[in-house]
Amino acid sequence: VGLVEALAEMAAMVEAGKIDGYAVGGAVAAAFYIEPAETEDLDVFITVEGAGLDLLAGPYAFLMQRGGQPRGAHIEIHGVPLQLLGSDCLAEEGVVRAREMQLDDLRVRVLPPEYLAALALKVGRSKDLQRLRALLEWEDFNRSSFEDLIRRHSLHDEWAKFAQRFPELLD
Amino acid sequence: LSEGGPHWEQIGAAKAAQRRQAAALPPVEKLKALDRLRERRNQIYRAVRVFDEAEIARILERRLVAARRRELEGDPRARLELRALQLLQEGIDDHGQARARLADLSVDTQAVSLLLWMWFRHHQELLRNPPGRSRESTSPRQPRKPFAAEVGPLGGRLNSDREFWILLRFLESRPDHGLFPTAYVGQGKGWDFEMVEGLSGARWLVEVTEATTTEQVEERLERSQRQGDEPDLTWFGDEPERIVAGVCAETIRRKARQATQGGKAESRAQPGTRTMLLLYPNIDEQRVLNSEGPWSQVVQRIDEALDDQVVAAFDQLWLVRDSSEPLALGADLPAPTLVRGRDESARRAGRLDE
Numbered sequence: 001v002g003l004v005e006a007l008a009e010m011a012a013m014v015e016a017g018k019i020d021g022y023a024v025g026g027a028v029a030a031a032f033y034i035e036p037a038e039t040e041d042l043d044v045f046i047t048v049e050g051a052g053l054d055l056l057a058g059p060y061a062f063l064m065q066r067g068g069q070p071r072g073a074h075i076e077i078h079g080v081p082l083q084l085l086g087s088d089c090l091a092e093e094g095v096v097r098a099r100e101m102q103l104d105d106l107r108v109r110v111l112p113p114e115y116l117a118a119l120a121l122k123v124g125r126s127k128d129l130q131r132l133r134a135l136l137e138w139e140d141f142n143r144s145s146f147e148d149l150i151r152r153h154s155l156h157d158e159w160a161k162f163a164q165r166f167p168e169l170l171d
Numbered sequence: 172l173s174e175g176g177p178h179w180e181q182i183g184a185a186k187a188a189q190r191r192q193a194a195a196l197p198p199v200e201k202l203k204a205l206d207r208l209r210e211r212r213n214q215i216y217r218a219v220r221v222f223d224e225a226e227i228a229r230i231l232e233r234r235l236v237a238a239r240r241r242e243l244e245g246d247p248r249a250r251l252e253l254r255a256l257q258l259l260q261e262g263i264d265d266h267g268q269a270r271a272r273l274a275d276l277s278v279d280t281q282a283v284s285l286l287l288w289m290w291f292r293h294h295q296e297l298l299r300n301p302p303g304r305s306r307e308s309t310s311p312r313q314p315r316k317p318f319a320a321e322v323g324p325l326g327g328r329l330n331s332d333r334e335f336w337i338l339l340r341f342l343e344s345r346p347d348h349g350l351f352p353t354a355y356v357g358q359g360k361g362w363d364f365e366m367v368e369g370l371s372g373a374r375w376l377v378e379v380t381e382a383t384t385t386e387q388v389e390e391r392l393e394r395s396q397r398q399g400d401e402p403d404l405t406w407f408g409d410e411p412e413r414i415v416a417g418v419c420a421e422t423i424r425r426k427a428r429q430a431t432q433g434g435k436a437e438s439r440a441q442p443g444t445r446t447m448l449l450l451y452p453n454i455d456e457q458r459v460l461n462s463e464g465p466w467s468q469v470v471q472r473i474d475e476a477l478d479d480q481v482v483a484a485f486d487q488l489w490l491v492r493d494s495s496e497p498l499a500l501g502a503d504l505p506a507p508t509l510v511r512g513r514d515e516s517a518r519r520a521g522r523l524d525e
Contacts, residue, residue, distance in 0.1 A: 002206035004199065028205065035193035036201040038208045080209070103199050138194070 001079035003028060006042055007108050009063060009077055018062045021047040023098035023111045025085070025119060027131065032101050033113045034134050037127075041074055041081040045091045045111070055086050090118060090153045114142055118149040121158045129162065136169050186389075219311035222298040227317075230298075231260055234318040251280055252320055255287035259295065259318070263288075266353055278369060279346035286342060286352045290335040291318045293355055297329075331355075334363050334379040337451045337491050350375060361434045362446075374444045376435075380426055382450040382490070383418040388459050391418060411460050416472030419450060419490070423477060426450075427484035445486040448512070452492060466492060488512035 010022050023029070027039035048055050060068075063075045063082070074081035087095055094115030101110050111119070117135040120128035135141055150159050163170055193201075222230075235256050241249035254273060263269050269288055273281045294317045303309040312329055322328055322336035335355070342348065354365040362376040391414050426448055429435055439446055454460070460469075470490065482488065489512075 003202040007202075028202070031201045031205060032198050033194070035190045036205050038212070039205060040209065040212065079206075101198060103202070134190075 003042060003080055004103055004106065005078035006080040006082055007103065008106055009066060009082075010044055010108070011106065012066075013059055013062055016062060018048075018058050019046045020049050021095045021098075021109070023091075023095040023109045025091070025094075025111050025116065027127075029110045029116050030113075030131050030135065032099075032110050033116075033140070034138050037131065037134075041083050043083050043085060045085050045087045045095050047087050047092060047095050056084050059084055090115065090122065090149070094119070112145075113138065113140075114146040114149055117141070117146050118153065118155060121150070121155055121162060122153075124158060129165075132162065133166060133169060216304070216311050219301045219304050219313045221300065227295060227298055228260075230317050231256060235260065248283075248320070251276075251284045252287055254284045255291055256318060258288045259291050264292070270351065278349060279342070282342050282348075282351050283339065286335065286339055287320055289352060289355050290320065290332075290339075293331060293335070293357075294318055331357070333381065333451070333453075337379045337449050338364060338377065340491050341449055341489065361438050368445075372443070374441065375447055376439055376444060377447045377449060378426060378430065378435075378485075379449045379451070380422060382422045382452045383415060383454060385454045385459055387418055388414050388454060412468045413472060415452060415454065415459065416469045416476065419452060419469070419473050420476035422450065423448065423473070423488065424481050427481040430484045446484070447487045447489070448485045450488070450490050452490070456492075483513050486513045 013019050014022065023045050025045050026043035027037050028042050046059060060075060063077055068075040068077040071081055074083050094111045097112055098109040099112055101108050113135050117132050120132040150156060238249045238253040238256060242253055258269050258272060263272065269285060273284050276284060294314045297313050298317055301311065301313040303311045314329060314332060320339065322332050349369040350366045351369060352364055352366050356362055356364060363379045364377040366375040366377060368375060430446060
């Protein structure tokens with residue numbers, strides 16, 4: 001049991017037609033690019049065409065049939081608390097542009113690092129800003145693409161606050 | 172350049188290399204590492220549970236036996252722990268009663284025994300009702316060694332244990348203080364402790380706070396290095412002392428602001444109330460500071476960095492150091508270092524009002 005098995009469920013969910021698209025987010029997604037940082041849960045952004053407010057109902061029912069157990073806002077599957085998240089504009093764009101990563105025999109869709117950074121900036125908790133710092137320091141990080149996201153998704157204020165706290169990361 | 176001092180460029184480079192190495196691992200390996208970390212966290216949550224009275228009594232009995240053995244071996248603190256444990260075993264819950272039962276002790280040992288009794292009573296409550304058992308709330312909180320006064324290194328301990336430990340260090344090393352702890356106020360409820368001054372009856376409010384950590388100091392050094400705000404600066408010399416003092420001074424300023432606002436300000440408004448800040452640098456001194464007497468420099472720099480308004484927020488301000496290692500009770504115990512407080516400022520100005 002573990003993250004790999006939990007991620008395999010996402011591919012199964014797409015195959016079963018329960019969701020149209022998904023991309024792993026949060027600390028687990030960041031671990032595909034940078035040094036892994038401890039996390040309690042697995043965050044996955046999903047898109048379901050034509051779904052209303054009950055966007056999560058179908059995917060949750062699917063996971064329950066496959067042994068998932070409700071744990072607060074999460075479903076615990078294969079020992080991992082999984083949180084499915086509906087996508088706002090920024091995340092939806094990230095899901096469309098998700099990178100396909102290989103995990104042994106499994107292909108997993110992961111948010112691109114620039115989208116991860118922009119979402120971390122938007123959420124703005126201490127752990128998110130730490131992740132943002134680490135991503136900005138990553139040598140393969142595409143700064144211009146990230147700045148484009150800040151501009152298009154109106155994150156100027158959040159970025160200004162962050163830049164004030166960590167001026168050394170602006171270079 | 173001082174020999175044996177830390178080489179910050181090397182430390183920074185080693186950490187960056189470590190990060191790069193971890194980042195370059197295959198994703199499957201990284202996810203397995205996250206699985207292991209999650210399992211470790213689950214174990215911690217599972218370990219936190221409600222203890223029943225019979226279990227608590229058994230732990231208490233074991234601690235009493237251990238303290239008796241240590242007393243026979245000549246451990247000077249064991250007798251004080253023994254008295255505190257006996258109070259607990261007898262079910263004494265009233266401060267006045269507890270103090271009366273310790274009346275045969277000298278003033279300073281009475282103060283230490285009272286503090287230990289309060290500490291162990293806090294442990295007892297944590298065993299009965301540990302906060303943070305659900306994942307939705309805070310981190311799980313239960314003492315790792317219930318009814319034990321050994322705290323060190325500080326990393327990974329409950330905050331309350333650190334607060335008790337630092338006040339204990341202060342009381343042990345200042346036997347002439349004449350202060351008796353009367354209450355542990357607890358986290359998030361204003362000041363940490365209340366004490367009473369034996370002779371004058373003055374009420375003291377005490378705040379115990381972590382001034383800095385090794386990680387904070389290293390991060391600040393790395394940031395300073397990247398910024399290059401002082402291009403001629405070498406990474407030897409007094410740079411670590413300067414950074415430690417800077418972080419300590421920031422903590423004091425923050426605490427001074429808090430001490431004069433909200434609930435803390437209301438508590439101190441009562442006439443005859445005095446305030447004390449005990450600041451402890453939670454750093455690995457061997458790793459962070461140069462070995463040759465750096466603390467006088469740190470204290471001097473903190474002193475220089477504080478303006479009178481900040482200093483006036485507390486009647487006394489102490490830096491309790493060497494807190495990262497457990498320290499033996501006795502003559503070898505180094506006294507906490509007085510930084511400056513209203514009392515000390517007044518003394519310096521030659522107008523002590525008492």
